Amino acid sequence: MYQLPEEHEELRAAVRALAEKEIAPYAAEVDEQERYPVEAARALTEAGFNAVHIPEQYSGQGADAVAACIVIEEVARVDASASLIPAVNKLGTQPILLSASEELKKLVLPSIATGEASASYALSEREAGSDTASMRTRAHLDGDHWVLNGTKCWITNAGESTWYTVMAVTDPNAEKKAHGISAFVVHKDDPGFSVGPKERKLGIKGSPTREIYFENCTIPENRIIGEPGTGLKTALATLDHTRPTIGAQALGIAQGALDAAVEYVKERKQFGQSISQFQGVQFMLADMAMKIEAARHLVYTSAAATERGDARATFLASAAKAYASDVAMEVTTDAVQLFGGAGYTRDFPVERMMRDAKITQIYEGTNQIQRMVMARQLLKK
Known part of the structure; x- marks a missing residue:
């Protein structure tokens, strides 16, 4: 039948209970102080939810892509910054899972699975965001070591992570830059290797975003992922697997905002009655819930498509990321509106959710890029 298996719903219940108890109480403080959510990191690691996607042979849970999305969604429902712990662990390790040698997998993955380490992903540069092939970071082989030089920007959880998956030009004279x-x-x-100062951001303030620097950074020869020249191919394949997780993050933020709005409008009274009785308010709530439900199905469908190697996985990943993030921005904006003046204050969580939602329309490919990806997939036929 068309429904999630029982084990997925049990996972949701377990993550929601943990998030409500161990993560939600610190969310406002984490945002206010712009600090890393150490309580969330500890709770997620102790429960085994920090990197559920890592296969069992590397000490992981071996969870499927839909399960990974559910974890991220439920954490994001209370704190978007904390949801980037499992999300970025997947982003940072997915290239390794897809293309690395068995030796490299065994070196990196177990420490992330157990929570001893975490991972970040380094693709973007100041002048190479959407145009990734124009990156300037270089790597060359010097004996039995690679030497990297350059700067990467917008690196989520930089400074907290142990491992960094990095894309660099190894053949500047290649016929095609990619x-x-x-x-x-x-x-x-x-x-x-070094990290820069934290960016001063609109939202997800609990997740540090920094530049990272490579100044004759020397790494062993066996730390290359796959064959030379295949890095961008791996990076793009990775995004098919991880764009659904950003959709899941957006979905969780939207659900958290809707839940808060429903609770508030039931209690808030104007003109002698609960504002939940006004048709205008009811229509807003109905639209918010309808869009969230549609986004949820699209996110899960896209995640499942990556599991089975579906030919439409690229289209669905972009669709899920773009739609869910657009929904998150709409829903959180409407939630602030439903709270009225109170929604514009930091006394309630919806203003934080609105700020956090915005980045989901930008990172892992802007929603304009997602629409280009979708259109190209359609026109291939």
């Missing part, structure tokens, strides 16, 4: 890019795994303690 064929001259390779992928590497860099450890925070590798010589020549």
